[in-house]
Amino acid sequence: xxxxxxxxxxxxxxxxxxxxxxxxxxxxxxxxxxxxxxxxxxxxxxxxxxxxxxxxxxxxxxxxxxxxxxxxxxxxxxxxxxxxxxxxxxxxxxxxxxxxxxxxxxxxxxxxx
Amino acid sequence: xxxxxxxxxxxxxxxxxxxxxxxxxxxxxxxxxxxxxxxxxxxxxxxxxxxxxxxxxxxxxxxxxxxxxxxxxxxxxxxxxxxxxxxxxxxxxxxxxxxxxxxxxxxxxxx
Numbered sequence: 001x002x003x004x005x006x007x008x009x010x011x012x013x014x015x016x017x018x019x020x021x022x023x024x025x026x027x028x029x030x031x032x033x034x035x036x037x038x039x040x041x042x043x044x045x046x047x048x049x050x051x052x053x054x055x056x057x058x059x060x061x062x063x064x065x066x067x068x069x070x071x072x073x074x075x076x077x078x079x080x081x082x083x084x085x086x087x088x089x090x091x092x093x094x095x096x097x098x099x100x101x102x103x104x105x106x107x108x109x110x111x112x113x
Numbered sequence: 114x115x116x117x118x119x120x121x122x123x124x125x126x127x128x129x130x131x132x133x134x135x136x137x138x139x140x141x142x143x144x145x146x147x148x149x150x151x152x153x154x155x156x157x158x159x160x161x162x163x164x165x166x167x168x169x170x171x172x173x174x175x176x177x178x179x180x181x182x183x184x185x186x187x188x189x190x191x192x193x194x195x196x197x198x199x200x201x202x203x204x205x206x207x208x209x210x211x212x213x214x215x216x217x218x219x220x221x222x223x224x
Contacts, residue, residue, distance in 0.1 A: 004155075031209055042117075042201050042214030043156070056211065091155055099163070099208040101146060104156040 002026075004105035006092050012111045013082060020078045021108045025094030032075050033093040033102060034067055036060065043091055049075060050097065079110075087112045117215035119202055124221045131189040133218045135202030140183065142204040146212065147176065147187045150199045159187070159200075189220075197222045 005024040013019055025032045030051050035043035046065070047057045051072035061067075064083075069075040079086055089109050093102040117137045125131045137145070143164045148156040162169045162176045162185075169176045175188040189196055199219050203212040 006155075033211070035212075040216075042203075042216050043212075045211040045213070048211060050209075058211075093156075095209060097209050099144065101144075101158050101161050102212060103158060104148070106153075106155040109153075 004092055004094050004103055006090075006105040006108050008108055009106065010109045010111070012113065014113050015082055015084060017082055018078065018080045019082060019110060020076055021090055021092075021110075022074060022076050023092030023094075023105060024074045025092070026096075026103060029094035029096050029103075030072070031095045031097050031102075032069055033095075034075070034077050035091040035093065037089040037091055037107070038087075046077075082110075082112050084112050086110060116213045117202055117204055119200075119215035119218045121216070122219050122221070124223065125192050127192060127194055127222055127224050129192055131187075131192045131196070131220055131222075133187045133189075133200050133202075133220065135185040135187075135215055137183050137185065137202075137204050139204070139206065140180070141206050142183075144205040144208065145176075145178065145185050146203040146205075147174075148201045148203060148214075150201065150217070156201065192220075192222050194222045194224060196220060 033048040034046040037043040049069040064080045089107040091107045093104045095102045146161040147159040173190045177186045199217040202215040
């Protein structure tokens with residue numbers, strides 16, 4: 001069990017650029033979640049998948065954000081036309097479904113110049 | 114108001130017990146979790162409790178749940194300097210669904 005893996009760990013980009021983050025969940029986990037955490041705050045839910053189906057999206061997920069999990073394994077989160085307010089830590093978590101708890105990766109820290 | 118609330122800061126001496134408190138507003142919260150976050154890292158699951166339980170103990174950690182008052186606490190016995198971190202309380206109303214987090218409590222352990 002290698003845990004939840006996220007790549008890259010850090011991303012610095014200019015305002016207006018597109019960025020894409022990847023998450024590899026724990027191998028037997030069928031549920032995958034994305035959260036965003038700004039400095040000094042708790043994580044806020046963005047979206048989650050069960051296998052390849054995206055089951056729920058937060059109102060925080062504007063139309064500039066898109067998440068995919070094409071084969072029900074790894075997931076990508078893309079932000080188009082980045083804005084200063086997108087600067088945050090993006091956390092991925094996975095679980096085995098049911099009442100099993102979510103396990104988090106170390107996150108991708110996004111900084112917008 | 115916030116769905117899950119925590120006090121911002123707690124300072125204890127090494128070897129003492131720490132008690133971190135959390136209140137939540139929705140009585141339908143069924144699953145309650147404690148996570149630990151160290152600087153620059155993700156969240157580490159510490160323990161969790163279901164609403165049909167009042168208490169759960171796991172080594173140095175004790176979770177108490179008061180459903181009537183919608184109050185959750187995490188007690189860390191024999192607190193060590195390595196326990197210094199931010200602790201998050203989180204709740205979920207449905208198994209496997211999104212978590213709603215509190216703002217976190219920063220625990221500082223003084224030698």
